[in-house]
Amino acid sequence: MTHILVTGGAGYIGSITVRLLRERGYQVTVIDSLERGFRAALGDAPLIAGDLRDIALLDRVFSSQPIDAVMHFAAYKAVGESVANPLRYFENNLGGTLALLAAMRRAGVRQFVFSSTAAVYGTPDYTPVDEAHPTRPESPYGESKLQVEHMLRWLGHSGDLKAASLRYYNVAGAARDGQMGEASAKSENLIPVVMRAILGSGPALKVYGTDYPTPDGTCIRDYVHVIDLAEAHIKALEFLNLDVGLEVFNLGSGKGVSVLEVLREAERVSGRSVPVEYAERRAGDPVGVWADTRKAASLLGWHAQHGLAEIVESSWQWHSTHPAGYQQ
Numbered sequence: 001m002t003h004i005l006v007t008g009g010a011g012y013i014g015s016i017t018v019r020l021l022r023e024r025g026y027q028v029t030v031i032d033s034l035e036r037g038f039r040a041a042l043g044d045a046p047l048i049a050g051d052l053r054d055i056a057l058l059d060r061v062f063s064s065q066p067i068d069a070v071m072h073f074a075a076y077k078a079v080g081e082s083v084a085n086p087l088r089y090f091e092n093n094l095g096g097t098l099a100l101l102a103a104m105r106r107a108g109v110r111q112f113v114f115s116s117t118a119a120v121y122g123t124p125d126y127t128p129v130d131e132a133h134p135t136r137p138e139s140p141y142g143e144s145k146l147q148v149e150h151m152l153r154w155l156g157h158s159g160d161l162k163a164a165s166l167r168y169y170n171v172a173g174a175a176r177d178g179q180m181g182e183a184s185a186k187s188e189n190l191i192p193v194v195m196r197a198i199l200g201s202g203p204a205l206k207v208y209g210t211d212y213p214t215p216d217g218t219c220i221r222d223y224v225h226v227i228d229l230a231e232a233h234i235k236a237l238e239f240l241n242l243d244v245g246l247e248v249f250n251l252g253s254g255k256g257v258s259v260l261e262v263l264r265e266a267e268r269v270s271g272r273s274v275p276v277e278y279a280e281r282r283a284g285d286p287v288g289v290w291a292d293t294r295k296a297a298s299l300l301g302w303h304a305q306h307g308l309a310e311i312v313e314s315s316w317q318w319h320s321t322h323p324a325g326y327q328q
């Protein structure tokens, strides 16, 4: 049975991927510091609670069990926090990955699936954005992910590593049964913010700018269902059986959705109105961004199967039944 080490597996995307991996017959071991993740999100999946930067711990993990591949979700991900405290982001996102890659090399593990981000592109010159688009991250968070990709490219060249770097767009939605989802009360992503506004556990939704040159005047983004993302990780793992160095893939729905479309969908699904405050445009927000996903379609055989309705329906099911997230 293929044994996968999942870093950050107690977090939002990692935990849902762990569940899918186990359903598909993979053996899984999770390593997570639980600083921003939840033990309860793992059910009975084996967890090693610890930090990736603990080199001795990593060596113990790799020497105590035969790991075939690593899925690396563990990182900090808040753009604003990274601007305020860049070193924290480089220490964790770069330092953690470096420690992990070195431990993999010592253990002879070569297959690596990495959680990257569309933030590596910065404000795009064109949309849909393909993988050949220049990379100009606008935050230490995006920069930390791009630096990891550079490391992976060189390790791929040297023959030490076979890696897929998955550049996620706006990840949203929850598990199909509504029992697992994004639990952080601090999430700044649009859909959790909308859900908290509806449920009264957060402030009114602030819509920044209604005069953009889009059909309804609000910004357009690409939302990809977390279930589709989990599926893409398994396809990436299968892809790594081929003779590859590093390949990067956009993971998005390939469709643009406006802020007001999300808001209306949330009102339809919940049957409630979203408290809204309209505000001025925010500096630096691009008008419209969505992914060109043809590379993932042709090389991984992957495309997003779930649209906005399923994203919002599953999010509503999760947030309305778990207003305080996971019960620890």
Ligand SMILES: NC(=O)c1ccc[n+]([C@@H]2O[C@H](COP(=O)([O-])OP(=O)(O)OC[C@H]3O[C@@H](n4cnc5c(N)ncnc54)[C@H](O)[C@@H]3O)[C@@H](O)[C@H]2O)c1
Binding pocket: 007, 008, 009, 010, 011, 012, 013, 014, 031, 032, 033, 034, 035, 036, 037, 038, 050, 051, 052, 053, 072, 073, 074, 075, 076, 077, 092, 096, 115, 116, 117, 118, 168, 169, 170, 171, 172, 189
């Ligand atoms: N959620 C998104 O929209 C999105 C978009 C693009 C990329 N990503 C990337 O996907 C990955 C997963 O994101 P998520 O939304 O599940 O985040 P999350 O914060 O829910 O999960 C990250 C997990 O990693 C753990 N972790 C962090 N640093 C660690 C360390 N040094 N050692 C051990 N564990 C550590 C945290 O405790 C947490 O459980 C991240 O790398 C993130 O940058 C997320």
